[in-house]
Amino acid sequence: MLADNILEMRSITKSFPGVLALRDVSIDVERGSIHAICGENGAGKSTLMKVLSGVYPHGSYDGEIVFDGESVAFKNINDSEDAGVVIIHQELALSPYLSIAENIFLGNERSRFGFIDWNRTNREAAELLQRVGLNDNPITRISELGVGKQQLVEIAKALSKKVKLLILDEPTAALNDSDSEHLLDLLRQLQKQGITSIIISHKLNEIKAIADAVTIIRDGRNIETLEMDELLGEDRIIRGMVGRDLESRFPDHEPHIGAELLRIEDWTVHHPIDHDRVVVREANLTVREGEIVGIAGLMGAGRTELAMSVFGHSYGVGISGRVLKRGVEVKTNTVSAAIKAGIAYATEDRKRYGLNLIDDIRHNISASALTSLARMGWVNESREVVVAESYRKSMNIKAPTVEAVTGKLSGGNQQKVVLSKWMYANPDVLILDEPTRGIDVGAKYEIYGIINRLADEGKGVIVISSELPELMGICDRIYTLSEGRITAELSREDATAERLMQHMTQEREKDHL
């Protein structure tokens, strides 16, 4: 009962305008342990870690944090790092054109009278690199290292700050198998040196291999903390992760599924920078007329990469495979070719990739099918207004006129503009990537209605989503994606959250056995 806890977070509640991100979350981490936190995307794991590390300062949340026996009130990251809490984010925060040593001591320079003491900098960096098992010269530029080694540099940087509690957010998401293995070994070694780690991960076999305890977070609440032992199966963790009521509201829909519309065969994509890394591996999938097909996968599984590589090779290099429309191979190697082939892709990041935020609704809706509004290169503006106006009404875009600037609309209305743009392009297959991300409940319901309507018109719809209930609520068929491979195909009836999660976390090794 009297465990020696290095960290106790008590009744943490954190809300953002309109959203309760964390509700009464408590977590105890034993000194010298490796503690895993898992949960679905958006469950609140990262928010919790940002509360802990002072990214959300004391006072912006309710509850108490006791670290190393003292109640703490971190105002920023510097405070938490001074206390010995270091967080390593999923997107590594290294400066690519500085050396390893410079990065390790960035903001914490080894200096004398304001000048960098290079000998000391490089010597101490070399010692730290040895501790993390990296043999590279400390004067090597970061950009010359692979992601795996960069991860180790981050850990070396953490060690330089006399870390007591190391937090890793999805540390192996971008790593290959041997790098992952090395990283896990390192965490075990650090554990022997007395450093406590919190690891956020989706990979259940990793958690099983390394963690002493696992806390499951779901919908901003901590569900349970399980001690790891031989008997604890992955199924048990999955049940904790997904076991929410599925009574979220979805419009009723009777599917009318016709002939095969789109078939993707042996689709393989490599990473645009790290050419050896396979991001999508021999994926096969089909969509039929009037069918809503889901793609489920955890962060980094390759969902967006699959969709964007099909849509005009907008992502990746070394792309191979075939795309067939109604049994005939079509070219999709440029965006305009893909659009011509009847494929549309509505991005997950509408602000960066979907909309011209400084322009109005009308011009955004006509953007991808402008030539169909034009004769001899001149746009028929009257017709453009009529078209935009009709979408504003039918999609219920809340704006006074179609000349309202899209940057000032709410997320839900922006999403409706993106969908209008692609509906006006009149494709046969729409790939919708996270169509309801960052949208309130009412607008979500409307978007689901629109998706159903598209299917009723005989179009094939592919929905990529992180929210399993959403996929189970609207899709006729769901593919699961894990580490770039399609691991399963489940019909609406067979798709339970547990089963999906199992296939989404399925590792490559198992498949090869």
Next chain:
Amino acid sequence: MTATTPAPQTGVLQRASRFLAGQLRQIGLFIALIVIVVFFEVATQGITLKPINVSNLVVQNSYILILAIGMVMVIIAGHIDLSVGSVVAFTGAMAGVMITKWGIPWPVAAVLCLVLGALIGCWQGFWIAYFKIPAFIVTLAGMLTFRGLTQITLQNQQISPFPDGFRAIGSGFLPDLGGGVSFVEPLTIVLGVLSAVALIAAGIRGRLVRRRYNVEDEPMPWFVAKTAFTTVLILLVAFLLASYRGTPIVLIILAVLVVAYSAVMARSVFGRHIYAIGGNLNAAALSGVKTQRVTFLLFVNMGVLSALAGLVFTAQLNLANPKAGDGFELDAIAAVFIGGAAVTGGIGRVTGAIIGGLIIGILNNGMSILGVGTEFQSLIKGLVLLAAVAFDVYNKRRSGK
């Protein structure tokens, strides 16, 4: 779910003030132009608006205005072109060599110069669009390269004189239908009235169309005031020009370019794609816009317009000069930004760039008449540019709240 939301009904005054707030930038630009004109008219004791000076203002700023049209398009797309001054010099030099050394008839030489401008645009556009070198670097290199080629072509000598026909491009006037005896030149008055009528007709037609589709938010009194103001302005300029030697040929060239390029930017697929690229390059590419081709064509267009400016400038000075066009790129860029284009791309208008160019031109002209030294001219132009952009940034921040 199916009920449409009616547009929120607000008071007429409120709507009008909201509309005017949205137009603040353009209103401000116009007011600035008027204030500057009035200031110099008073300060120069009436010289600024004398017929001969108005005629000179048009003629002497024409090449900067031509460049500003191309430049605003480049800047809307999020690029920049530093080479235009050198391209002006190079095409002018080639015109000189072709006409005076090789004996090519001047109309043929003029066309060849425009083709040369297009080829220069192809060269720079290739590196920018397909090789992905930032336009700043490519055109900085172009600025040096074409200046060097100019000097080589001219062997560091000036070429002069040019045939009369060629010179008319830069300094000629439309024929005087009054036979030089009437008080004002009739053709110019006719052209002025016709353009005023065309402007009013286009305004009313546009308004009717926009009302039909229920997107008109411009208050009626504002429309009337604006149209009346521009009509008076056009007639005034026509009257002043007619009192001197009539319509300069470059004004016709310029008017055609302004009308054509305003239409291209507002209504053509090409123009729309330029705004889309400048507003969000990624979104444009993912919407199927052939971003590389648009960028390439943009620089080809800039090359042709630079060549045209080079012809006008050479014809006007009756001289091909190795130092010609020095600093033109900066005047053109300043005109574009004074005219309200966004540094980040995606926003800007041809008419804005023209007004920006006129503001610079009137500042130059007025200060020269007043005998202000070039050092102070440069200082004041710099501060005006900074003030214009600062006003923009402030305005944006205020409306963002």
